[in-house]
Amino acid sequence: MQGKELQVAKKRVGRYPKEFRRMAVERLKNCDNIVALSRELGVHRRLLYKWRDQLDPAEVPEESPPQNSRESTLRKEVGQLKRLLADKAVEVDFFKGALQKVEARRQRRGNSGEKASTTRSEK
Numbered sequence: 001m002q003g004k005e006l007q008v009a010k011k012r013v014g015r016y017p018k019e020f021r022r023m024a025v026e027r028l029k030n031c032d033n034i035v036a037l038s039r040e041l042g043v044h045r046r047l048l049y050k051w052r053d054q055l056d057p058a059e060v061p062e063e064s065p066p067q068n069s070r071e072s073t074l075r076k077e078v079g080q081l082k083r084l085l086a087d088k089a090v091e092v093d094f095f096k097g098a099l100q101k102v103e104a105r106r107q108r109r110g111n112s113g114e115k116a117s118t119t120r121s122e123k
């Protein structure tokens with residue numbers, strides 16, 4: 001029984017072929033809606049970012065590491081900012097989708113004359 005469990009565990013490792021990961025990273029580079037891409041591919045968006053960091057040649061410096069410590073620090077900071085920007089893009093996509101859903105509900109409800117959910121403060 002233990003041997004079978006080990007085989008199942010081995011199958012999980014490297015679940016996605018390298019070519020699939022490369023294709024996903026290429027699509028990620030040109031993608032406007034990363035959440036939709038992750039759903040389409042059946043892969044969690046964090047995994048897409050992980051693959052991008054592992055496979056994207058633009059993220060890996062081609063030349064030897066800089067001798068200048070200031071340049072090295074700036075390169076690290078640029079990498080961090082790129083990842084932060086990507087995370088913020090995911091957040092924006094999420095909030096755009098949420099706003100569209102809220103607007104759709106309001107349009108379905110129409111102008112029913114209901115009282116607003118918040119009250120005005122009296123001065």
